[in-house]
Amino acid sequence: MAVQEAKRANRLKSGKLVNKLVNEYWEDLINAKKTGKKVIYTTGLPIGPFMAAQDLAWIHGEGYGARVAARHEEKEPQTFAENRGFNRELCSYARTQMGCAMFAEFGVPDDLMPGPIATEIPAPDAIVTCYPGCSTGPQWDWAIERVFGKKIPWFNVVIPYHMGRNGSTYMKGEEFEENVKYVERQFEDLIKFLEVISGKPYNWDKFQELMGVTKKVGQLRMEAMELCKAKPAPASFFDWSIQIAPVNYLTAWPGTIEAMEAVKAEVQERLDNGVSAVPTEKYRIFWEGIMNWNKLGWMADKFASYDATVVAGRYTHMAFWHEPDSIDPEHPLRGIAINHLECQLNLGYPITEERMMTLSKEYSIDGIVFHGARTCRSFSRSHFLLAENLNKKMGIQSTSFEGDMVDDSFYKEELVNTRIEALIESLEAQKSR
Amino acid sequence: MTSKTDGSSFFTMGVDSGSLTGKAVIIDGNKQIVSHSVKQLGFVSQKAVTMAIDEALDKAGLGLDDIAFTVSTGYGRKRLEIAGKNLTEISCHAKGANYLYPEVKTVIDIGGQDSKVIAVDPSGNVKNFAMNDKCAAGTGQFLEVLARALDVELTEIGELSMQSDADIKISSMCTTFAESEVISLVAEGHSTIDILSGMHKAISGRMKGLVGRVGMQKPVMMTGGGAKNIGLVHALEKSLGVSIFIPSEPQIVGALGAALFANDFATGIRKKVEEEQDLDKSRAPAKDCASCSIQNYQLNKTT
Numbered sequence: 001m002a003v004q005e006a007k008r009a010n011r012l013k014s015g016k017l018v019n020k021l022v023n024e025y026w027e028d029l030i031n032a033k034k035t036g037k038k039v040i041y042t043t044g045l046p047i048g049p050f051m052a053a054q055d056l057a058w059i060h061g062e063g064y065g066a067r068v069a070a071r072h073e074e075k076e077p078q079t080f081a082e083n084r085g086f087n088r089e090l091c092s093y094a095r096t097q098m099g100c101a102m103f104a105e106f107g108v109p110d111d112l113m114p115g116p117i118a119t120e121i122p123a124p125d126a127i128v129t130c131y132p133g134c135s136t137g138p139q140w141d142w143a144i145e146r147v148f149g150k151k152i153p154w155f156n157v158v159i160p161y162h163m164g165r166n167g168s169t170y171m172k173g174e175e176f177e178e179n180v181k182y183v184e185r186q187f188e189d190l191i192k193f194l195e196v197i198s199g200k201p202y203n204w205d206k207f208q209e210l211m212g213v214t215k216k217v218g219q220l221r222m223e224a225m226e227l228c229k230a231k232p233a234p235a236s237f238f239d240w241s242i243q244i245a246p247v248n249y250l251t252a253w254p255g256t257i258e259a260m261e262a263v264k265a266e267v268q269e270r271l272d273n274g275v276s277a278v279p280t281e282k283y284r285i286f287w288e289g290i291m292n293w294n295k296l297g298w299m300a301d302k303f304a305s306y307d308a309t310v311v312a313g314r315y316t317h318m319a320f321w322h323e324p325d326s327i328d329p330e331h332p333l334r335g336i337a338i339n340h341l342e343c344q345l346n347l348g349y350p351i352t353e354e355r356m357m358t359l360s361k362e363y364s365i366d367g368i369v370f371h372g373a374r375t376c377r378s379f380s381r382s383h384f385l386l387a388e389n390l391n392k393k394m395g396i397q398s399t400s401f402e403g404d405m406v407d408d409s410f411y412k413e414e415l416v417n418t419r420i421e422a423l424i425e426s427l428e429a430q431k432s433r
Numbered sequence: 434m435t436s437k438t439d440g441s442s443f444f445t446m447g448v449d450s451g452s453l454t455g456k457a458v459i460i461d462g463n464k465q466i467v468s469h470s471v472k473q474l475g476f477v478s479q480k481a482v483t484m485a486i487d488e489a490l491d492k493a494g495l496g497l498d499d500i501a502f503t504v505s506t507g508y509g510r511k512r513l514e515i516a517g518k519n520l521t522e523i524s525c526h527a528k529g530a531n532y533l534y535p536e537v538k539t540v541i542d543i544g545g546q547d548s549k550v551i552a553v554d555p556s557g558n559v560k561n562f563a564m565n566d567k568c569a570a571g572t573g574q575f576l577e578v579l580a581r582a583l584d585v586e587l588t589e590i591g592e593l594s595m596q597s598d599a600d601i602k603i604s605s606m607c608t609t610f611a612e613s614e615v616i617s618l619v620a621e622g623h624s625t626i627d628i629l630s631g632m633h634k635a636i637s638g639r640m641k642g643l644v645g646r647v648g649m650q651k652p653v654m655m656t657g658g659g660a661k662n663i664g665l666v667h668a669l670e671k672s673l674g675v676s677i678f679i680p681s682e683p684q685i686v687g688a689l690g691a692a693l694f695a696n697d698f699a700t701g702i703r704k705k706v707e708e709e710q711d712l713d714k715s716r717a718p719a720k721d722c723a724s725c726s727i728q729n730y731q732l733n734k735t736t
């Protein structure tokens with residue numbers, strides 16, 4: 001019998017440093033109330049520095065959901081949320097965090113045995129929403145407020161979609177400039193809101209310092225990822241997904257510069273020594289779609305077993321301080337607005353296509369895998385069009401499968417296998433033509 | 434049938450372990466079909482696969498030892514111990530379709546678990562493909578569940594639906610929702626034949642979108658169990674605006690493609706063996722090749 005899955009992904013080792021920071025962050029958060037810190041719930045974009053500057057703890061809804069799923073504790077909170085009417089088709093991040101919040105507020109029912117992480121979420125003192133390209137995010141926070149049954153101060157930063165009107169393109173044009181100014185004004189109001197919540201004037205010096213850190217970490221990550229344009233690639237999309245925390249909810253956390261320096265140094269060392277992310281790289285793949293956290297290792301090994309490196313992805317390469325040079329730490333609001341407005345979920349179709357084509361050229365992409373997350377339609381809204389146009393314009397073949405961010409009940413392993421293998425077989429046929 | 438003792442030939446087998454049926458095709462060294470078999474027993478049934486293999490061997494008058502190389506395909510492809518290689522149905526359907534109809538450019542396969550549209554190049558390679566996006570939407574399983582809800586045999590639904598000229602819409606392509614939609618249509622008093630026709634229209638509408646994703650190029654062939662459903666073929670032809678070529682045994686196209694791939698592998702191995710033998714002859718004295726791994730493919734048995 002042909003066995004094709006023996007080869008495994010060669011993951012970056014320096015990710016362990018990131019794990020340490022992640023653990024520190026969660027420890028700090030869980031004990032926040034004991035140390036007198038107020039807890040802010042956030043969803044969407046990485047806005048931690050706004051809160052960190054005021055000594056407020058923040059909890060990122062998706063980050064929490066992903067952490068619970070990575071520890072395989074997601075089933076119980078999801079079940080609890082579903083039992084209380086939050087439909088299975090609702091964003092699985094939202095369902096997971098809602099379930100955890102309900103454990104905190106209503107207690108754990110006798111018939112469920114959730115894991116320790118799922119039950120340790122502290123209650124919110126305020127909510128800050130900053131969601132691009134999806135209306136579920138703000139409604140999720142609204143539902144969180146209802147769970148706790150009291151008026152929780154809430155600030156919603158509206159991130160307008162960058163459609164590409166009147167010739168506005170990536171980081172250019174009237175529409176873009178107007179949007180940046182609109183978001184900047186909201187950030188100014190957010191700062192006033194946080195002054196009220198924390199009861200003290202805003203600490204601009206600390207905020208500027210943290211945005212300096214953010215810029216540096218963003219630059220290091222982009223430089224490290226760009227080293228993977230080399231063939232074979234020294235690290236993969238799965239490594240960048242594993243390392244996402246320092247540019248996501250851990251943004252500007254102490255130690256993130258050192259952690260990302262270590263990651264970049266390891267990638268450089270691999271490049272110098274000819275070490276690659278998969279043992280034998282024959283095909284280079286682009287991952288289009290959100291990450292699936294409880295299948296990450298499985299996916300990484302699966303592609304490695306087919307001699308395919310997933311070198312880049314919309315999730316990792318088009319968001320999370322991906323435009324660090326636009327940040328001026330002295331005047332940080334504009335740079336934050338730019339990074340958030342021009343992120344992967346917030347771009348109109350023509351801009352998204354242009355960005356994907358650019359990345360496909362830069363990373364020498366052979367094929368695209370479209371991961372249609374069942375409960376995140378925001379991320380998969382243009383998949384068919386992208387598949388069609390990237391094939392027509394660049395001759396890139398693709399495959400698609402359905403999965404999810406943190407609800408693995410939407411996977412059918414054999415369906416996923418067949419679709420990935422079919423892409424690899426057709427790439428092989430294409431190369432031998 | 435090619436003679437087992439024909440020194441110029443050998444036999445290869447393709448096995449399609451599908452989600453609902455097991456299929457096996459045996460071809461000779463000249464790529465002529467020697468025998469085939471289709472067995473239906475249940476979901477990814479190993480028994481159906483074994484029965485199909487046994488029957489194909491039986492019809493060909495061959496034993497397993499006579500097969501130079503086997504390629505498996507279909508959902509259970511990795512579970513077939515005797516296969517030297519497994520390949521997806523996408524590649525196998527493209528190859529099989531090209532063999533049966535070398536001009537074919539688009540292949541539509543409606544299988545048990547999924548439906549696919551494949552753009553094929555003149556050599557039978559996959560140029561592009563698209564598959565149904567989720568669960569059993571628009572697949573054989575979808576039809577099977579709905580046929581059961583209507584208490585009609587799957588084999589009858591095609592003919593029955595052709596008698597309808599009503600325009601019933603089934604909007605949901607999720608099997609579970611469509612089942613309750615069908616039940617409510619029955620409750621509303623719609624006839625079974627009209628509902629069946631609505632089901633076929635719903636699937637062909639969905640397939641039209643899939644065809645659009647790879648870009649339809651004529652000629653179009655339909656393979657898989659769905660191609661035996663005349664009502665579905667008719668609905669598809671209508672929605673695509675083309676006439677669709679249906680091979681005489683649409684269910685074996687994947688297994689046939691697998692047998693053709695097996696022939697390629699066996700030919701490659703034979704060539705390698707011959708080159709080795711030529712090399713050995715030029716290197717005197719001759720070596721004992723008893724432990725040579727290439728011989729393990731049992732090629733010599735058919736040559």
Ligand code: SF4
Pocket residue numbers: 091092093094133134135136137140345375376377378379405
């Ligand atoms: S549906 Fe997707 S984009 Fe919307 S909140 Fe959930 S994960 Fe975020």
